[in-house]
Amino acid sequence: MIILIGLLTGIxxxxxxxxxxxxxxxxxxxAGTKQHVAQSVNLISxxxxxAIALIIHYRNNNLDTEHALILIFSGFVGAYIGSAFAxxxxxxxxxxxxxxxxxxxxxxxxxxxxK
Amino acid sequence: MIVKLVLIGLITGLCNGLFGSGGGTILxxxxxxxxxTEEHKAHxxxxxxxxxxxxxxxxxxxxxxxISWPLTLKVVSGGIAGSVIGAKLxxxxxxxxxxxxxxxxxxxxxxxxxx
Numbered sequence: 001m002i003i004l005i006g007l008l009t010g011i012x013x014x015x016x017x018x019x020x021x022x023x024x025x026x027x028x029x030x031a032g033t034k035q036h037v038a039q040s041v042n043l044i045s046x047x048x049x050x051a052i053a054l055i056i057h058y059r060n061n062n063l064d065t066e067h068a069l070i071l072i073f074s075g076f077v078g079a080y081i082g083s084a085f086a087x088x089x090x091x092x093x094x095x096x097x098x099x100x101x102x103x104x105x106x107x108x109x110x111x112x113x114x115k
Numbered sequence: 116m117i118v119k120l121v122l123i124g125l126i127t128g129l130c131n132g133l134f135g136s137g138g139g140t141i142l143x144x145x146x147x148x149x150x151x152t153e154e155h156k157a158h159x160x161x162x163x164x165x166x167x168x169x170x171x172x173x174x175x176x177x178x179x180x181x182i183s184w185p186l187t188l189k190v191v192s193g194g195i196a197g198s199v200i201g202a203k204l205x206x207x208x209x210x211x212x213x214x215x216x217x218x219x220x221x222x223x224x225x226x227x228x229x230x
Contacts, residue, residue: 006190010197011204017217020136025224036181039135043173045191049198050166057159064152064160070117071124071164078128079168083175086133099228101134106221109214
């Protein structure tokens with residue numbers, strides 16, 4: 001079941017649609033995973049795939065490194081605050097906040113129009 | 116421009132840390148619509164930005180023991196196979212249909228998580 005969830009998420013992510021937004025609820029509903037753990041699974045599984053994709057993008061000269069540097073620095077501050085906050089929240093509260101975020105992202109996908 | 120970049124980075128990091136996902140969903144459209152980055156460059160640069168943020172967030176989750184290696188390993192192995200299949204399907208299934216289907220899934224999952 002878990003491998004199947006991973007497989008399905010991998011297919012969707014490769015097609016450019018947010019993987020975590022599918023993976024996290026799927027793990028919670030179909031594999032009984034806890035909110036925090038489901039989130040950490042998504043974070044970790046992003047790392048190897050992203051590293052491979054980066055090598056390809058770097059070779060194809062697709063990276064905007066100048067802007068990326070500022071985004072990474074401010075992103076670090078946000079990531080630290082966000083994750084430090086997440087690990088201190090009880091699972092049920094984090095899960096409710098996540099549901100709001102998921103609802104907004106779902107609405108965005110439904111209304112998405114190609115530029 | 117720098118203020119915008121700092122804010123976008125901060126929000127991207129915050130969501131990615133708090134929800135363990137969604138960094139790309141925020142960063143890619145922000146780069147396209149606010150900074151005017153080309154779409155393929157925005158996708159590639161988003162990976163470059165989110166990778167270090169994800170590593171930092173993972174460390175915070177790790178310190179709080181919210182990681183399950185056996186579960187993560189299963190998801191990653193399924194995910195890698197899935198991304199190969201997804202890359203091949205990319206040109207066969209129109210992505211707007213997928214967006215609608217999974218957008219709907221996210222909305223249903225979000226509602227289900229609150230009830």
